[in-house]
Amino acid sequence: MFKGLTPINYNGREVWPLVEGGKGVAATNHASAGAWAAAGGIGTVSAVNADSYDAEGKIIPQIYRALTRRERHEELVEYAIEGAVTQVKKAFEIAGGKGAVNINVLWEMGGAQRILHGVLERTRGMVAGVTCGAGMPYKLSEITASYGVSYLPIVSSGRAFRALWKRAYSKASEWLAAVVYEDPWLAGGHNGLSNAEDPLVPQDPYPRVRDLRATMREGGISDDVPIVMAGGVWYLRDWSDWIDNPELGKIAFQFGTRPLLTKESPIPEGWKNELMKLEEGDILLHRFSPTGFYSSAVRNPFLRSLEARSERQIAYSTEHAGDHIFQLDVGVKGKNFWVTRNDLLRAREWFGLGFTSALKTPDNTLVFVSEEEKGVIRKDQADCMGCLSQCQFSAWADSETNSTGRLADPRSFCIQKTLQDIAHGGPVEQNLMFAGHGAYQFKRDPFYSNGFVPTVKQLVDRILTGD
Numbered sequence: 001m002f003k004g005l006t007p008i009n010y011n012g013r014e015v016w017p018l019v020e021g022g023k024g025v026a027a028t029n030h031a032s033a034g035a036w037a038a039a040g041g042i043g044t045v046s047a048v049n050a051d052s053y054d055a056e057g058k059i060i061p062q063i064y065r066a067l068t069r070r071e072r073h074e075e076l077v078e079y080a081i082e083g084a085v086t087q088v089k090k091a092f093e094i095a096g097g098k099g100a101v102n103i104n105v106l107w108e109m110g111g112a113q114r115i116l117h118g119v120l121e122r123t124r125g126m127v128a129g130v131t132c133g134a135g136m137p138y139k140l141s142e143i144t145a146s147y148g149v150s151y152l153p154i155v156s157s158g159r160a161f162r163a164l165w166k167r168a169y170s171k172a173s174e175w176l177a178a179v180v181y182e183d184p185w186l187a188g189g190h191n192g193l194s195n196a197e198d199p200l201v202p203q204d205p206y207p208r209v210r211d212l213r214a215t216m217r218e219g220g221i222s223d224d225v226p227i228v229m230a231g232g233v234w235y236l237r238d239w240s241d242w243i244d245n246p247e248l249g250k251i252a253f254q255f256g257t258r259p260l261l262t263k264e265s266p267i268p269e270g271w272k273n274e275l276m277k278l279e280e281g282d283i284l285l286h287r288f289s290p291t292g293f294y295s296s297a298v299r300n301p302f303l304r305s306l307e308a309r310s311e312r313q314i315a316y317s318t319e320h321a322g323d324h325i326f327q328l329d330v331g332v333k334g335k336n337f338w339v340t341r342n343d344l345l346r347a348r349e350w351f352g353l354g355f356t357s358a359l360k361t362p363d364n365t366l367v368f369v370s371e372e373e374k375g376v377i378r379k380d381q382a383d384c385m386g387c388l389s390q391c392q393f394s395a396w397a398d399s400e401t402n403s404t405g406r407l408a409d410p411r412s413f414c415i416q417k418t419l420q421d422i423a424h425g426g427p428v429e430q431n432l433m434f435a436g437h438g439a440y441q442f443k444r445d446p447f448y449s450n451g452f453v454p455t456v457k458q459l460v461d462r463i464l465t466g467d
Contacts, residue, residue, distance in 0.1 A: 002236045002466035004243040008226060008252060010042060010177065011100050011128035011150065018463060019180075019228055020044045021256025022104020022131055024189055024434060025416070026051055026423035030087045031264040034094025035456035037101050042252075044131060045091050047103040047119055049076070049387065049416065050083030062420065064385050069394075070402055073386030077111040081118035088119065092126040100128035102152070106190070107135035108291055110386045110398045113143065120147040129177045134190050134293060135389075136164060141172035150177035152228065156184045156192030157208060158215035165219045178252060179216065180228040181209050185285065187231030188256055188436035190293040199285050199294060205229065206242075213249050223249030230254035234438045234445070237466040255463065257436035261448065263455045268425045271433065274298070276451065280440040290393035290412040298433040302418070310411050312350050312368040313361070314343035331358030331368055359410040362392075367410055380414040387416040 007014040018041040022028055025048050033043030052060045062079045064072045084103065091101045105116055120127060124147065132140050133154025144151040153169070153176075155161045161179060169176060184191040185202035193199055209227055216225065226249075233239065233253045242251050260267055261275050284299040288306045297303060317324035317338045326344040328337035330351035337358075339347065347358070347368065355368035359377070369377065384394035390404050391397070393412035397404045415432065422431035442448050447462055454462065 017252030019254040025419035029266045030090030034091035035264045037095035037099030039460035044102045045087045047084035050087045052083045084119040088123040102129045104131045107137035138168045145172040145175045154180040158211040178226040183231030189434045190295045193294045226250040226252040228252045283437045290391045301429045362407040
């Protein structure tokens, strides 16, 4: 047992302060979450468009048949509730009364509040807590408390927690089970980097977590309410000075990336194999997500193509002005595109390389894409099913008008399509592959030598040794 690590009281029972990260669409399900809880930790079912099964136990494909986005959004909400309820019930059964089962939702997913109500209503007594980030989930405490369920907000700064506490959480303080600090430079998936922070200049998490604890103390929150360190946690021995540290209070640790590579992990073999090959620096913190948030994923051909697309970009003016005095003569129909001489030459070069269509962005720029890329972009935008509260890629919004009021952005992508595809066996190089920045450790950690893939129980036991 790693020195100083002791069980915490969570949801009325003793559990290890080890939390399984929730991980988006179908990357954490009943099998991994139930096994994590059975090993004495806190397992997490992803309640983000989770899978349902038919009578034979086969995954039901989430096919959208409605003609309008609003109607497809209703189909999505129904799939999401059914899937999450199925996953929670199965995880609860596997846990067998040990550990605890949480669910994870993204506040900025389409229909988040309705989905949360729908799931908690039908899983009473099974869900110990709800982790929730990606946005400012003000109503989280009110919703979970109404079902007698704890909440664990995910924040990346003390400032964000202070705003949530003052506006809402202080009114339901008894249901606050923990605060998850998700490090924006280390965690996989969507990150809470603010505009004041530099994505290229990582900050040490210790002072940020110390400030978060100070903010919690200001609000009268006991030091026994853990802060869960999430992002960059691999070996507990690297965090020994955080355990039993009076400055930080009670600390728990979240593992998001390591549980991807277990026998029970639902991700396909191709994805698991790819994890074993990663080198340091292969994870990119980028801003292509249609959520508008920064996020971290493997810099594979899918991400590289988005990087290249954004590099084939020029600014334009709709009138002859300043140094925009050259009329663009490639990639566009119409004459009201004025560009600089240098950009005209670049545009002609791209056109010659086969990037023959210029698509407008919301920022008065044009990106040059091939006819094939244009076809995929337009089809994906047309097929939007409203999986986010606001989508930059399709301009959908979960509002009365169902529109963000901005032009759809061709520099982004359909996140639902790619995450569903990679989770269900689609090509790993052509899809978004979320991972934390420590994923290169799979190749270096002797635990995984000779391609060893542990069970969840073996992984938890290993983590408890400090390794």
